Amino acid sequence: MIHFIVATHGPLADALLKSGKMVYGELPLIRSVCLTEQAGIEGFRRDFTATLAEASPGADGVLVLCDMQSGTPWNVACEAAFNPHVQPPVAVVAGVNFPMLLQTDDVATAGDVNDAAAQLLALTHPTLIQARPAGSAQTDDF
DSSP states (O other): OEEEEEEEETTHHHHHHHHHHHHHSOOTTEEEEEEOTTTHHHHHHHHHHHHHHHHOTTOSEEEEEESSTTSHHHHHHHHHHTOTTOSSOEEEEEOOOHHHHHTHHHHTTOSSHHHHHHHHHHHHGGGOOOOOOOSSOOOSOO
16 A cells, blocks of 8 residues: 655645645655755755654655755655655655545555556646636537
């Protein structure tokens, strides 16, 4: 089973998890960790390490969903992902959004965390769309 951490700048991770619980109820495989101005980078590193330790027992891997590439949450998560001594294995993706969070359930049973990351990105990509006016008026026909 793959477990998940949502790691973001500010309270976004907590807000996404709270919204996810509103839609799905409890999300026992997902945890959040937030970078705050008060804690700073070192405080975030400590919080992330503790959250990873909580997420790891019983997991085949931990998939970290970050808000953006190259920010502190990404960098700290990548330190774990690229450390060969960290177990279970960790994978990191950027661009977390609400559809991605909700689709974690679809990839949680993947046996490999990198496969789960690729599957989650493939599932999420089609949810990124721009609204456009309809080309023609809708009819009452089905």
